[in-house]
Amino acid sequence: MFKWKTDEFSWVDFTIDVLRILIVLAIVVGSWNTLSEGRISFAQWVNLFIAGLSQGSIYALIALGYTLVYGILLMINFAHGEVFMAGAFSTVFLAEALNRTGFLNQSPVLAILLMILFAGLVSMTVAILLERIAYRPLRGSPRLVPLITAIGASFFLQYTFRGLYGSGFKAYPQVKILQGALQIGSINIPTVQIFVFASALVLMFGLYWLVERSRIGKAMRAVSENKEVARLMGIDIDWVILFTFGVGGFLAGSAGVINGMFRPQGVNFFMGFIPGIKAFTAAVLGGIGNIPGAMLGGLFLGVIEAIGPNLVLAGLGIPGANQLKDVIAFTMLVLVLIFRPQGILGERLSEKKA
Amino acid sequence: MDLSRSQTRQTIITLGLLSGALILFTGAVGMIAAFHEREVVNDFITLGQLVLLITPLIFGYTAANRLGMAGEAPIVALGGGIIIGLLTALPTTIMLLFNSDEFRFLLDWSLRLAPFVAATAIAWRMHRQNAETLTVIGSWLLVAALLGIVTFSLALIFEVKGELRSVLVNINRDWVDVVTFDNRRELLTGILVFSLASVLAGFLGSLCCYVPRTPRRALFYGLSVTLLVGAFGETVRLVLQENLERDTLNQLFRRDTLRQNAALGLFVFSTVIGYLWAAFGDQARQGFQNLGGQQVQTTRMIGTVLFVALLLVLPWLIGRTLSDVAVTIGLFVLMGLGLNIAIGLAGLLDLGYVTNYAVGAYILAVMTSIGPLGLMKGVFSFWMVIPIALLAAMFAGFIFAVPVLRMRGDYLAIATLGFGEIIGKLAISDWLKPLIGGAQGVQAIPKPIFLATELKNPEQLYYIVLVACLITLFVSIRLNNSRTGRQWMAIREDEDVATAMGIDTARAKLLAFTLSAATGGVAGAIFAAKVGSVFPNSFTVFISINVLSLIIVGGIASNPGIVVGAVVLIGLPELLREFSDFRFLLYGALLIMMMINRPQGLIPTKIVTHEIRAGVKAKAAAGD
Numbered sequence: 020m021f022k023w024k025t026d027e028f029s030w031v032d033f034t035i036d037v038l039r040i041l042i043v044l045a046i047v048v049g050s051w052n053t054l055s056e057g058r059i060s061f062a063q064w065v066n067l068f069i070a071g072l073s074q075g076s077i078y079a080l081i082a083l084g085y086t087l088v089y090g091i092l093l094m095i096n097f098a099h100g101e102v103f104m105a106g107a108f109s110t111v112f113l114a115e116a117l118n119r120t121g122f123l124n125q126s127p128v129l130a131i132l133l134m135i136l137f138a139g140l141v142s143m144t145v146a147i148l149l150e151r152i153a154y155r156p157l158r159g160s161p162r163l164v165p166l167i168t169a170i171g172a173s174f175f176l177q178y179t180f181r182g183l184y185g186s187g188f189k190a191y192p193q194v195k196i197l198q199g200a201l202q203i204g205s206i207n208i209p210t211v212q213i214f215v216f217a218s219a220l221v222l223m224f225g226l227y228w229l230v231e232r233s234r235i236g237k238a239m240r241a242v243s244e245n246k247e248v249a250r251l252m253g254i255d256i257d258w259v260i261l262f263t264f265g266v267g268g269f270l271a272g273s274a275g276v277i278n279g280m281f282r283p284q285g286v287n288f289f290m291g292f293i294p295g296i297k298a299f300t301a302a303v304l305g306g307i308g309n310i311p312g313a314m315l316g317g318l319f320l321g322v323i324e325a326i327g328p329n330l331v332l333a334g335l336g337i338p339g340a341n342q343l344k345d346v347i348a349f350t351m352l353v354l355v356l357i358f359r360p361q362g363i364l365g366e367r368l369s370e371k372k373a
Numbered sequence: 374m375d376l377s378r379s380q381t382r383q384t385i386i387t388l389g390l391l392s393g394a395l396i397l398f399t400g401a402v403g404m405i406a407a408f409h410e411r412e413v414v415n416d417f418i419t420l421g422q423l424v425l426l427i428t429p430l431i432f433g434y435t436a437a438n439r440l441g442m443a444g445e446a447p448i449v450a451l452g453g454g455i456i457i458g459l460l461t462a463l464p465t466t467i468m469l470l471f472n473s474d475e476f477r478f479l480l481d482w483s484l485r486l487a488p489f490v491a492a493t494a495i496a497w498r499m500h501r502q503n504a505e506t507l508t509v510i511g512s513w514l515l516v517a518a519l520l521g522i523v524t525f526s527l528a529l530i531f532e533v534k535g536e537l538r539s540v541l542v543n544i545n546r547d548w549v550d551v552v553t554f555d556n557r558r559e560l561l562t563g564i565l566v567f568s569l570a571s572v573l574a575g576f577l578g579s580l581c582c583y584v585p586r587t588p589r590r591a592l593f594y595g596l597s598v599t600l601l602v603g604a605f606g607e608t609v610r611l612v613l614q615e616n617l618e619r620d621t622l623n624q625l626f627r628r629d630t631l632r633q634n635a636a637l638g639l640f641v642f643s644t645v646i647g648y649l650w651a652a653f654g655d656q657a658r659q660g661f662q663n664l665g666g667q668q669v670q671t672t673r674m675i676g677t678v679l680f681v682a683l684l685l686v687l688p689w690l691i692g693r694t695l696s697d698v699a700v701t702i703g704l705f706v707l708m709g710l711g712l713n714i715a716i717g718l719a720g721l722l723d724l725g726y727v728t729n730y731a732v733g734a735y736i737l738a739v740m741t742s743i744g745p746l747g748l749m750k751g752v753f754s755f756w757m758v759i760p761i762a763l764l765a766a767m768f769a770g771f772i773f774a775v776p777v778l779r780m781r782g783d784y785l786a787i788a789t790l791g792f793g794e795i796i797g798k799l800a801i802s803d804w805l806k807p808l809i810g811g812a813q814g815v816q817a818i819p820k821p822i823f824l825a826t827e828l829k830n831p832e833q834l835y836y837i838v839l840v841a842c843l844i845t846l847f848v849s850i851r852l853n854n855s856r857t858g859r860q861w862m863a864i865r866e867d868e869d870v871a872t873a874m875g876i877d878t879a880r881a882k883l884l885a886f887t888l889s890a891a892t893g894g895v896a897g898a899i900f901a902a903k904v905g906s907v908f909p910n911s912f913t914v915f916i917s918i919n920v921l922s923l924i925i926v927g928g929i930a931s932n933p934g935i936v937v938g939a940v941v942l943i944g945l946p947e948l949l950r951e952f953s954d955f956r957f958l959l960y961g962a963l964l965i966m967m968m969i970n971r972p973q974g975l976i977p978t979k980i981v982t983h984e985i986r987a988g989v990k991a992k993a994a995a996g997d
Contacts, residue, residue, distance in 0.1 A: 034776075038776065095787065113530055153969075163720070164968050164972055167722075167921070168964065168965050168969070170724075170918065170964065172961060172965055173961070174964075175960075175961025175964075176961070182403050182958065184542060292914075296787065299787055342802045342803060346795050349791035352788065352791045353776060356787075356788050
């Protein structure tokens with residue numbers, strides 16, 4: 020882990036190593052303090068862990084979009100958070116309509132399925148349009164060009180939806196069957212968290228099947244391996260790329276609905292920005308371009324975000340530690356980029372891609 | 374190059390639908406209704422109506438130009454203009470019908486039929502391309518099912534919600550009023566008027582192609598000057614207010630809008646000038662080029678001196694409100710020049726520039742505030758803290774640069790974005806509240822005092838910003854041609870090659886981040902002194918995006934480009950209040966369009982233009 024260069028002293032390495040030691044110290048001291056004080060019981064820790072898992076599974080769904088696109092185009096679709104927002108924000112109206120007609124509580128499974136499909140399709144449309152209009156003309160240009168385009172697209176989409184639907188917050192209606200909680204001993208798991216985790220798992224399994232077992236999945240893998248050879252094998256590259264954006268968008272949109280059921284504070288046009296960066300963190304954490312990695316990274320980030328502030332920051336005596344949840348996530352991002360840019364599962368990441 | 378008939382048809386239909394989509398989009402996000410609030414010429418035309426008319430005009434012109442170049446007969450090109458006008462009106466007309474009570478059934482029916490129609494169209498096309506029957510049927514079912522889900526959901530939403538505007542907030546009465554030219558009650562008349570106007574504009578646009586060049590350019594100058602003056606009527610009036618009698622002003626303006634005869638006069642005047650320029654401008658330019666080197670230099674010198682003199686007296690010419698805008702522009706010029714060192718020269722896409730701005734602002738706030746959070750009340754003056762803020766920002770830039778030295782391209786961008794967000798969250802947190810006030814921020818920051826006068830007006834603060842900008846500009850120009858500057862450019866082009874050439878890339882990058890942070894700190898400090906208080910809400914990612922956009926739009930690594938970019942991107946939304954709501958929408962669109970069509974920016978440097986061309990050529994040679 021520590022690579023001291025024997026021939027010359029590199030002060031960059033030195034500073035980074037100092038940083039590493041400081042962080043390990045902070046984590047150890049913080050956790051030691053918290054655990055020795057024992058302010059938080061075991062059951063509470065388990066609750067935090069499970070809440071983190073369900074939040075993390077939402078990150079994982081968004082992260083899959085980043086990873087799929089990166090795997091094929093080696094580009095970060097910075098506007099992916101807005102694709103997520105598009106689905107979530109559009110579907111809130113459908114959810115309200117379903118709630119008003121009473122359908123949402125009469126047959127919740129069907130209603131939620133409809134919402135997920137609708138949000139997925141809306142986000143898919145946005146993602147496909149984005150690829151077709153903004154990214155396709157730039158394929159093969161220097162790397163900063165598509166990135167700047169993506170930043171532009173991100174703000175364009177945010178303010179488009181602000182213009183279309185207004186700037187206020189809109190909340191998803193409560194679904195009755197998701198209100199309760201599952202009691203196991205002293206541990207209390209809200210049903211909604213189980214729902215979030217389970218539906219995310221189903222979607223991820225679907226994606227895994229699509230990529231590993233289906234014909235188009237095979238084409239996607241071929242294109243990500245080598246575009247030119249794939250083209251020679253008779254694969255329509257443009258169509259595969261469009262499809263990839265579509266699939267990523269669908270997952271993001273459905274994540275939007277699941278997120279809406281999970282977090283009562285509502286949706287607005289800016290809701291996609293922070294989850295977008297966090298999901299990117301998750302994708303990098305798992306090894307960008309790596310599908311199981313993105314799932315793992317998402318769950319991991321969710322758990323760290325839930326436990327980190329209470330374990331480390333509170334232990335260091337920082338007041339209002341939960342306000343700094345996002346700080347933990349972004350610090351995590353920077354740390355991963357510094358110390359392990361290839362991520363947890365990233366094996367095939369070369370210097371060129373990093 | 375002759376176009377086949379289908380290509381001609383395709384050009385016209387694509388451009389027409391694009392123009393129509395643009396009109397519907399601007400309407401649906403509320404732009405048209407918001408722009409309608411601003412009259413360009415009193416009781417004659419508003420900015421919203423102008424958008425409705427200019428769009429088909431431009432698209433009609435483009436189409437006719439394209440068709441004419443391809444050797445189509447004028448009658449085809451003119452017909453194309455008319456069709457484009459019709460197509461421009463089409464999407465908005467459909468939306469108007471959907472929105473009205475009488476024709477609401479159209480919405481219901483089209484939502485019911487759309488899946489079948491679309492699926493059949495796609496299946497028919499596949500069938501024509503000799504796809505297998507089973508595949509065709511499969512695709513029909515798939516498309517119908519997916520679209521069916523969407524249209525069913527949409528139908529449900531609109532059924533329950535009632536009016537369209539309970540979902541699409543800007544498809545409202547104001548919008549209907551504008552697009553029907555105030556015929557909301559008789560919708561069909563309104564649609565007719567709208568379509569006719571749009572057709573006329575499209576036709577005129579295509580007709581413009583057949584006007585000889587000189588009068589066409591003259592008309593173009595005249596029209597654009599008049600419309601610009603009209604649109605910025607408020608600003609123009611503020612400027613004239615400083616220099617003209619009240620009565621004269623009232624003859625020209627009615628409140629903030631140009632009077633009709635004033636507009637007519639301006640139009641005639643600027644058209645004549647434009648005509649002269651179009652007719653004899655080339656000769657003048659030729660004459661200038663024929664001058665000897667010595668004379669050109671003298672002319673340049675005189676130009677520069679005049680420009681600086683203009684900058685010096687600017688606050689007196691434009692008055693208080695506009696000076697305030699000028700100060701804001703200046704702050705962004707300052708930040709743009711700073712960030713340009715990282716982005717433009719060294720190619721390091723730093724999205725966390727707001728960090729430096731925040732550091733500068735908070736340092737000044739905490740050190741000079743006479744409120745409860747001030748650390749040394751009254752000890753330090755503004756002038757003493759400015760260097761401290763500069764150093765602190767450089768230090769922050771340094772600290773944040775060390776971890777990211779090894780990162781490249783997009784990873785660097787996201788990591789710096791993360792830094793910006795971290796700073797934002799820390800500023801608002803309870804943890805640092807005792808120090809910097811949390812969400813309440815720091816108040817009671819005294820104004821700078823210069824020779825016993827308190828610089829509290831924007832006219833006075835303007836000079837501080839001006840001096841800072843000029844110094845930065847000077848440093849920036851010198852850096853451009855320095856050894857370090859060349860090292861940065863080498864890193865921008867290829868880091869590996871730069872290392873191989875013996876450049877210490879770590880050192881050069883660190884220097885780039887640190888220097889680029891400096892001006893951000895100064896801008897933040899001046900901002901804090903100008904506002905008199907500092908809130909964490911002022912330091913969001915939007916600042917970084919603003920600065921990034923103005924660099925990209927103006928031209929990467931181009932100093933004049935950055936100044937122009939700041940004036941356009943920061944100044945315009947400040948002057949046109951109707952604009953400011955759509956600021957980031959337009960920035961986003963602008964960034965995308967610039968990257969696709971003109972990645973080198975509005976005022977590019979020679980090197981960057983050359984590099985982009987060389988890059989494209991290399992790509993073409995590699996067959997990528």
